[in-house]
Amino acid sequence: MHGACRCGQISYQVRNKPLYSGYCHCHACQKRNSAPCVSVFLIQKKDIDFHGKTDSFRSLGGSGKEMTEHRCHDCGDAIYSDLSVLDNVIVCLAATLNNPNDFEPEGHLWVSSRDPRFEIKDNLEQQAGPPKQMMPYLAK
Template structure:
């Protein structure tokens, strides 16, 4: 899988299958992206090559733990985040993929904070909080 920002200054190539792919409904994602949810995938840092310059913003993720957001320092597109609650894992926004068909969602996260005006009309798994599949990657 490959992806980039709109201006093409920041590019990435994913070298393996994501650890998890889905839709996040947490308040942090809603505010960061001005949307009721975002499509994302989680990947080990060693399994993605990123080139280009990013600007960072330090905030909190849905877990309340530190989150470092990376945006293209030219066009401003959000691309990925370092989430300190997980060890050596980053979250990439699937909207930056070159081929949207590469995004294969497994479920919905943080549905406990879902925008009540947004209906979920698919059969994907729904989790009230973070993806339980990521428990082995919790930072020590």
């Protein structure tokens, strides 16, 4: 899988399958993207290569723990977030993928924060908080 920001200054290549892909409904994603939910994939840092210059911004994620958001230095597109709650795993925005068909959602995260005006009409798994699949990657 390959992806990039709108201006192309940031690009990336994914070498292995993501650990998890889905739609995040946490307040941090809603605010960062001005959307009721965001398509994301979680991947180990060792399995993705980034090229280009990012600017970073620290804030609180859906878990209430610190996260660092990385955006393109030029166009400002959000590319990925580094969550302190996860060891060696980052959260990438799937909208930055060059081929949208590379995104294969498994479920919905943080539906406890879902915008009540946003209806989920698919049959994907819904989790109140983070994906259960990430439990082995929680920071100690």
